[in-house]
Amino acid sequence: MNFLLEMTRRHDIELHLTRLADGVRGYSVPERTIVIDVDLSEERMNWTFCHELAHLLLKHGDAERPISAQDEKEAHELAQDLLLPPETFRADAHRFSLPELKTRYPQASWEVIARTRVRHRPAILTIFDNGRRTLRMAPPPVNCPARLHPLEKTVKQTLEAGETIAEVRSDAIHVEGVFVDEGHDIRRIILIAESEEL
Ligand SMILES: [Zn+2]
Structure with a gap:
């Protein structure tokens, strides 16, 4: 319904x-x-x-x-x-990637899904609109350095080159990203970075 x-x-x-x-x-x-x-x-x-x-x-x-x-x-x-009811979303946030969550919860925007996911599964969330950084945040106690990690940059560049989904993983960090055409001439890149070190 x-x-x-x-x-x-x-x-x-x-x-x-x-x-x-x-x-x-x-x-x-x-x-x-x-x-x-x-x-x-x-x-x-x-x-x-x-x-x-x-x-x-x-x-x-x-x-x-x-x-x-x-x-x-x-x-x-x-x-x-x-x-995004926590009865299901809290567990799903730990189990699924950003695109998988968007498919399961089509009622919410990418941004709301990303913001809610980092609330339940602490990580650094960064949003760029038309190349300009409009958000970088992490729920405490996650450390949120102002500068992007090199692998965050890699994912961002992959999305700028035309991919709609990108993911990079190393021993130290896991970065997921999506490109979203928000309409009204807003091209958005959303990055989520998880790391024990950050
Ligand atoms: Zn209000």
Whole structure:
């Protein structure tokens, strides 16, 4: 069944798809209404829905207490778990490569899958959009050096040369990468590096 339809039924949510102002992807109205921009891609709609559902479930924001940065952080993590249920995703994160996870969880974007995977399976996640590094992070206690490891560079170059999936493994480090055409002229490279040394 369609992911959004299933979620609205399971959580008894009234969902409105409508055209929203530029920059507004969605919002929620307590107790059970979520409004989402109809022009979003399906993956973004799913993410926005889960983010807004997280705010509702966590009872964030009212007249006296507007939504805080900490609320956003909590909503972000719960949204990941609503989109990629830890009951299955935690084990799958250790078992499967990034492309295999994308096939199993088509409701989530590559980025959400990658971010959630490193939460469950600590590693360094790096994202490049049109050649510009837009993210490099690792959950503690993983060390996250600013510079790319030589094998991360190798995987990145392989993807820049036209491959859509690349992987390199040595005794010290394992690097996976994917090339994703995100649309809107955004060509994205996602790298995940795992190492005992890093
Ligand atoms: Zn929010």
